[in-house]
Amino acid sequence: MTVPYSNPQTKIDTYLAELGARLYALPTEQAQDIVEEIRSHILDSASANGALTETEVDEMLGRLGPPSTLAAGYVADNFLARAERKRMPWTVFHAVLHWAALSLKGMVVLFACSIGYLFGASFLVAALIKPFNPEVGLWRTDADTFSLALGVAHAVPPGHELLGWKLIPLGLALGGGTILLTTHLALWCIRQFRRSTETRELRRAVL
């Protein structure tokens, strides 16, 4: 039977392979560059202390942190930087999508983000279609339950459409506002995440 991670070199290779895999969101060339840099760092730290022993490698990899955390640092930085530069919903959504692949927190933000964008987009789309298809509207489908349906509905009375042509300005404002708000909220979450990761790492170094 072979014992996994039986020698230091294998351990380093496994670490780097996982780091590389977690960096898939970055351009290949950049990801390779990062992996090679970390390899060089590990080899340098090791050669300073002579031969590579398993304890040393363990300690070194421990200082680097788990590959997923290290990768998250790069990916969050990379996408946040781009998202902050462009401030566009799709760049932000793209960033959150990659973040979700790396952590549970990212998944939660992705979920919230998807709802926000979906909600915003449906209002926008409804407002844009209204001139061509007047049946699109905010419908009260049932007098008792007050459930609302946005879209084309053929509700029987007492169901009726609530907004009329006001749907156009309202939909544009509400849809645009929701998308804007979601974008800002997502950016804030990424920034918080990055900040908390950095702080945790620094605490470890200082204490």
Add this chain to the structure above:
Amino acid sequence: MAVRAAPLPSESVDKWEVQLRKGCLELAILAALWSDRLYGLEIMRRLADDSGLPVPEGTVYPLLNRLKGEGLLTSEWVEADAGHPRKYYRLTTPGRRRVTEMARFWQTFSASLDDLLVPIRKEER
């Protein structure tokens, strides 16, 4: 490698210290590269030895990557005697400009803060 100047007693001071160090990290890295090109481990050693500013690997490398992305640093791979290549960083012209501005601000800021601290230190003595 990491030696703290003096232990700080309370936890809130501790938290404050971490925040402060974090805020200075970018300046420290750019400043370390002022006269030489250095690779990651050298930068960390310089920060720890010269300025008592220990920095974890997991923070420095992504930060270097970001500074490079912002155009403040460039990097190049150099073959070394060690048998493996090393990635060296150097300041770009915008990087030099940025660190000069930061250093200027830091000097004014810390000088005026020092003035404010004089009475406290006097009383402590």
